[in-house]
Amino acid sequence: MITIKENKIFKKAYYKGKKEIAHNLVLYYIPNNGDTKIGITVSKKIGNAVTRNRIRRLVRESWRTFCVKEGYDVIIVARTAAAKSDFYAIKDALFDLLCKSELILQ
RNA sequence: UGAGUAGAUCGGGCAAUCGCAGAUGCAACGUCCGAAAGGAUGCAGAUGAGGAAAGUCCGGGCUCCGCAGGGCAGGGUGCCGGGUAACUCCCGGUAGAGGCGACUCUCAGGAAAGUGCAACAGAAAAUAAACCGCCACUUUUAGUGGUAAGGGUGGAAUAGUAAGGUAAGAGCUUACUGGAAAACAGGUAACUGUUUUUUCGUGUAAACCCCACUCGGAGCAACACCGGAUUAAGGAGAAUACGUUGGCCCGACGCUCCUUGGGUAGGUGGCUUGAAUUAUGCAGAGAUGCAUAAUCUAGAUAGAUGAUUGUCUUAAACAGAACCCGGCUUACAGAUCUGCUCAAUUU
């Protein structure tokens, strides 16, 4: 799993990329010419450090179970409802988003 | 048994599968990224967030500011003694307040060194004073003098109660109580007790201030090293000037400094062996100190602990290390243990 570290790519995906929305997650994606990278954003509005860490881990664990097409920058933003979601809710939401955006393989 | 009070400990456990992090060992000495410094990549078994990691309210280590120097200004602390690396911390005591009690709480120096303030009300708010009243005298719907007992105001009115005394009164006198001072005794001290003397000028210092002690500034985004890139334009000063030591002056040190614009801002160290943890013993009333033995117990850099299943008593509260320690404060479901107090009952 390769993560996005530059602020440039985040901004580029927000302004130029496409997006899909679920009730607790938002997915931005934009094609690049390399490996698929993932960036996870959980803002301070959602909760304290423990809550934010937990959401990030759940998203990362869900991402690990899916096979995704090569050549995209993908950014996942957590919404306020994600603080009360358990693992299965986040996994289902992420699956829906990946199906809608046609990034998922199989 | 119930109610309370003080203190201590824990803060989900175990097993299986998948996944993450750095270090160690083995393998490899290659491949990939990069201008370089350097980084990534295989396998293994162990290890991997807290009592508050939080707030950043104090104190210290560490690093830099040449040394960390002097003075002024400014800040902090404030009953006494002790502990500590240090402290707005802790322990023991004193005084005051609360509670039947165990016990708890307290920013607890000085108001007679000086300055200020005390709105409204009230006669008067501080070198006392005289509105009503009381008493005496007179020129009698009033004035002069005496008076602090009584009235009313206020948070606060020059100590309170009783008796004597007086024209009326007054610590004017006496007794008791309160305060202050002195002597003696006890205590390291704060202070306590006894005796004597004295009628005894309010409150506020979390107002300025005084006294005693104490504090240089900044913070790991500090700082050091390696490598790279850029160095253009304008301005100031040249020893009675400028800059640094983030308030000022002295002292010390240095020769460059400032403004605007552009470019580059990558990596490594700092980083975890420490006022460390555990156990035992000794000293002490306690905080704590000393000695011996054993142990190594996160170190990331967009930031590592998660998911699933089973099981146990319950899908556990508050909550995530970021240089490191000692405290304080704040948040917190629940569980366990110990000392003590009060009430009821039984023996």
Added chain:
RNA sequence: GGUGCCAUUGCCAAGUGGUAAGGCCAAGGUCUGCAAAACCUUUAUUCCCCGGUUCAAAUCCGGGUGGCACCU
């Protein structure tokens, strides 16, 4: 991670212990044929919250909450 600042009416804000100025907005009135302008009147009661000092706290002291800025 560290450092600093702020919170007062709907908005902008003044206020160095004695009961909260001013402007804008709003509401009502006067004026006008109707408006605007002008003039008059009204609107803080938990001064972000909790405790303390004081006779008395928006103000002084301690703790908390929320917001903002800077250091990369």
